[in-house]
Amino acid sequence: EPQSDAFAGGPLDLPGWRHVYSGKVRDLYEPDLPVLGGAHPLGDVVLVVASDRISAFDHVLDPGIPDKGVVLTQLSLWWFDQLADVVDNHVVSTEASAEPGDGLVPDVVAGRAMICRRLEMFPVECVARGYLTGSGLAEYRTNGQVTGIPLPAGLVDGSRLPEPIFTPATKAEVGEHDENVTFAEVARQVGGEAAARLRDLTLAVYARAEEIARERGVILADTKLEFGVDPATGATVLGDEVLTPDSSRFWPADRWEPGRSQPSFDKQDVRDWLTSPGSGWDRSSDTPPPALPDDVVRRTQDRYLEAYERLTGTALT
């Protein structure tokens, strides 16, 4: 059985860990360490495991993309490091287990898992945009604004914005669509002070990451971050994954040409195939999308690896 299948399905049986939650891509586990009296040596932690699942148009697709979860985790870890002086992050350890049930990362998920501080997540998708496309472009075309922020007239798909903007969205349940909301709505939900903190941190992360990507010939068009509060300290901490092709639009800078959709290092091939006549799928129907053809899977795997290599400057071994 190909290895990819093992990581494209639901949660795994992991010694020392109990499954608590699955999102579209990641599975979360909490310590299950009865011999240690239930306490984890590293404190109140969760194991965040990135699967090989891929989602598009709010559906989890079949099959998975081999090693995608490893790419997401390794790229996130690289970015957390690059951003260390901009924002605190949730990573505690990626150390592999010496023996089953010791509370470290089980061998079977080594490379795709991180032991993280358990955070109380804000129910907000913190989006920064430096360029106009996707749901931002769609909203701009209706009212010249994105989440209540007025933009100059005449912008097109892929236009660079006068300055990066914070365009939050509500976090949707699995299968539901995230919805863009105004800053005022976020402030109503989490309080004005927290909302301002989320906005400032998001824009600071975007500014640093955009600069780093640009040096490597990559445009960071937009990105989505998730923050939480560390209950032990009250600090606002960057959680989840960061600056991966799942959460961000990365465009090769030498091919940027406003006025059309940009080539990108992400699941564009998957979206293009699903919406092509060849897939036979009607996006507006209730039927789940058909299985991805092998060549789309392979090309998507290559795109994820290429993103990792372009950004970090190293091959993923």
Ligand code: ATP
């Ligand atoms: P999507 O990211 O595609 O919108 P999703 O958020 O439902 O989907 P995943 O990213 O697959 O799902 O799952 C990760 C889940 O883990 C998210 O709900 C995220 O908020 C949560 N999470 C991430 N880091 C932590 C943490 N340190 N403590 C607690 N929960 C966390």
Ligand code: MG
């Ligand atoms: Mg997520």
